[in-house]
Amino acid sequence: MTGAAQFQPGDVVRVDDRLTLGHCRTPYFLRGKTGVIVSAQGVFRDPEKLAYHKPGLPAQVLYKVRFRQTDLWPDYRGRPHDQLEADIYEHWLVKVEGERRTGSHAA
């Protein structure tokens, strides 16, 4: 398996906004949204291929990505600093160049 993580904690990433044919683990409501990498969770075989009885290679780094709730829902009525964390595979993430958000609670 491969496994060098392309993204580092603090990197700002955008979830690719693409439609899929078949199984994938990236929720629709996060597509096109921008968040920050919290951590790399490990390297896992690709569920989009395992779902069809394929070996699931190349394996993908899975990241914990943190989003601002106010970035996800236009009519969000919770507290302004509320966050959502989701596990997203590397092949769904695009780096937003020139921006980093650091600090343990950055989103």
Next chain:
Amino acid sequence: MTEPMRKTEIRQGAGGRAVHDVGGLDFGPIDRTEHDLALWEKRVDAMLVLLTGPKKGAFKIDALRRVIEDYGQQVYDKTAYYEKWIRAIRNLLVEQEILTRAEVEAKIAAVEQAMRAEGRELVGGTVPWDTTEAPI
């Protein structure tokens, strides 16, 4: 082996998302009451653990999700959690050529006959192999 088809059942009027991918849509309040699992639900759970475990390795959990996601919207919205599982398990066992459709149907017929002989009530009906079709 039957090659599974890549497809996506689209939820109507929800912007191209797949049928199961309902995060953020308004489905009313969540039922938070806890309930005990029925015996058949525990059996379905156990069956999945054994089939996906390292010893049998019949298929991955991702394949179970895929079959469930391939349900048509009407079926997806109407069937309960473990109903989705058992139908997907059945279909995957055939897809992986561990059982044939004829073997599954013969076993169900035999169990039904045995239950009738014992005077037990049969509930439910036929569950079509095509996952976009609702149980009859």
